[in-house]
Amino acid sequence: MSVDAVSVSGLSKTFRVPDGKGGHIRHMAVDQVTFAVEAGGSLGIVGESGSGKTTIARMLVGLERASGGSMTVLGRDRSTPTRRAVERNRRARELQIVFQDPYTSLDPSQSARAAVDEVLRHHAKLTAGQRPTRTAALMEQVGLTERQADARPRDLSGGQRQRVAIARALAAEPRVLILDEAVSALDVSIQAQIVNLLADIRAATGMAYLLISHDLAVVRQLCDAVLVLRRGKVVEQGSCGQVLDAPVEDYTRRLRAAVPVPGWRPGS
Amino acid sequence: MGRLLLHRLGGLAVTLLLSSMAIFGSLYLAPGSPEDVLFGSRAPSAAARAAVARELHLDRPLPVRYWDWLTGVLHGDLGRSMVTGQPVTSRLGHGLGVTLALVALSMILVLLFGLGLGTAAALRPGAVDAATNALTSVSVTVPPFVASTLLISVFAVRLDWFPASGIGTGAGGEIRGLLLPACALAITNCAFLARVTRNALREQLEREHVQTALVRGLPRWVVLRDHVFRNALPPILTAVSLLTSGTFATTLVVETAFAVPGIGQLTITSVAQKDFPVVQAVSLLLVAAFVICNALSDLGHALIDPRLRTAGRTT
Known part of the structure; x- marks a missing residue:
């Protein structure tokens, strides 16, 4: 059996927050979370706002230091953030992340092509002559036209920007991709396009996905397994069909009931 | 362009x-x-x-x-001085060179220390930032005429390292004579530029795309150069241009304090003597300095990024 793409065990994160009386209280944002994503698999993490989903993602990429527990990606430990350039570069090739807001996650002065080229320059073993070909291929893969590739983020729509962010993440050729609410900021029709694009990419590359979302429909479409998080704790975990169709936990049922369905009327 | x-x-x-x-x-x-x-x-x-x-x-x-x-x-004829009878152009000529040298020297100091301190404060939160903040808080409140008096009494009178008044001859003597006045002009500006630089860099460092650039495996210095400094440049450039044009005006005070024979001192004496043609000429020169600084800053903005209109503008 091959190593898991992501393996997290007993992961915790405590924040010191002001208690309003001049002191501090400890807030457990993530509490003893354990899960694994098998190689090429895809896991959705769902939960309401503040349930600790994004904190898990930030710890996995090294933007946040874990208070306890361990994390491995492709069997290599990354429980603590690294300051070493070589290790950071290696970790980047294992795992990349696409964030929720494509308006802040792109450099406003950098065109899509420049953003992708920059990543290629530091990761892929390509010569200066080969890079444009690879960039063009990535642009085509995410469905950006030549003109859009040369445009700055402010001249692109939200969906197009998210395609740029995805292309930039793919440029490092990671084996695992974290999608942190990556389609939540987009309107519904664009959301569907990006979800399809992500499904295609996964089929083509065999990349493992860790999808963080509050949208159960998106999780159902992209993931095999799902983990329900509430106030930093795992409430329920299992295959998508099992958890989402026949939830055992009351919280999961309420999450499911909160999704508007055809025929739904506010207040009914 | x-x-x-x-x-x-x-x-x-x-x-x-x-x-x-x-x-x-x-x-x-x-x-x-x-x-x-x-x-x-x-x-x-x-x-x-x-x-x-x-x-x-x-x-x-x-x-x-x-x-x-x-x-x-x-036609290049600015009239004659009513006091000395000399052509105004010849009175301006030498003074202009001295004042330009003084402003240039002062701005070099401002760029060196302002950008240096600001960058250090932005990149090293905690002790370095707090120390820089304290230093700039004090020095931003030292107006050039106070700085002139302090510098003269310490470095010229007590230590006798620099001349207290006037400038020497030759390039070396001139720079030695201009160094104290340049410092007097630079102190407030350094603090101001350090603060602008720190805040501009901080704003960029907090951007999500900068924070995550390290996650994408880019080396730290590349992130700083291409994403932080590049996007922080417009407000810094604006500040430098405003400070430069302001320095031209402040030379009036500092050149008088140090008896530097530049345009500033010429302005003060001409106004006192009601030497109208000279006052007209120097006032026009000051206006020109302001406008040229602004024009250069706008050209600089366009050079950094022709399409950059939203990011980092201070206006």
Whole structure:
């Protein structure tokens, strides 16, 4: 059996927050979370706002230091953030992340092509002559036209920007991709396009996905397994069909009931 | 780029023309007429006064006098000093060189220390940031005339490292003489630029795309150079241009304090002597310095990024 793409065990994160009386209280944002994503698999993490989903993602990429527990990606430990350039570069090739807001996650002065080229320059073993070909291929893969590739983020729509962010993440050729609410900021029709694009990419590359979302429909479409998080704790975990169709936990049922369905009327 | 340049040059010409009208008009509307300057404390007869007025063309209407002066200026003739009788251009010539050297030296210090301190404060939160903050908080409140007095008393009088007044001869002596005045001009500006730099860099460092650039495996210095400094440059450039033009105005105070024979000192003495042609010329020069600094800053913005209109603008 091959190593898991992501393996997290007993992961915790405590924040010191002001208690309003001049002191501090400890807030457990993530509490003893354990899960694994098998190689090429895809896991959705769902939960309401503040349930600790994004904190898990930030710890996995090294933007946040874990208070306890361990994390491995492709069997290599990354429980603590690294300051070493070589290790950071290696970790980047294992795992990349696409964030929720494509308006802040792109450099406003950098065109899509420049953003992708920059990543290629530091990761892929390509010569200066080969890079444009690879960039063009990535642009085509995410469905950006030549003109859009040369445009700055402010001249692109939200969906197009998210395609740029995805292309930039793919440029490092990671084996695992974290999608942190990556389609939540987009309107519904664009959301569907990006979800399809992500499904295609996964089929083509065999990349493992860790999808963080509050949208159960998106999780159902992209993931095999799902983990329900509430106030930093795992409430329920299992295959998508099992958890989402026949939830055992009351919280999961309420999450499911909160999704508007055809025929739904506010207040009914 | 070429169009922008033309546009800026046109703006420069219009601004100078309008300010020349304002300067010319306000000087002649101000109390104390030019011929009184020549007579000094003597009380001339009406005929003598009329003769002098005719000699200076003061009997003609203001628009005509302005037109005569303007055509003279366009031909490089700024008139003659009413006090010394020298051509204004030759009085300006040497002073301009000294003042330009002083402003340049001061701005080099400002760039060196302002950018350095600001960068250190932005990249090292905690002790370094707090220390820089304390330093800039104090020095931003030291106006050039206070700084001049302090620097003269410590470095010129007590330590005798630099001349207290005037500048030496030769390039070495000139720089030695200009160093204290340049410091006096630079102290407030350094603190201001350090704060602008720190805040501009901080704003960029907090951006999500910068924070995650390290996650994408880019080396730290590449992230700083290409994503932080590049996007922080517009507000810094604006601040530098404003400070440079402001420094030209502040030379009036500092050159007087250090007896530096530059444009600033010439302005003060000419105003005191009511030497109208000289005052007109130096006022116009100051306006030109302001407008040129602004134009250069705009060109700089366009060079950094022709399409950058939203990010990092301080306005």
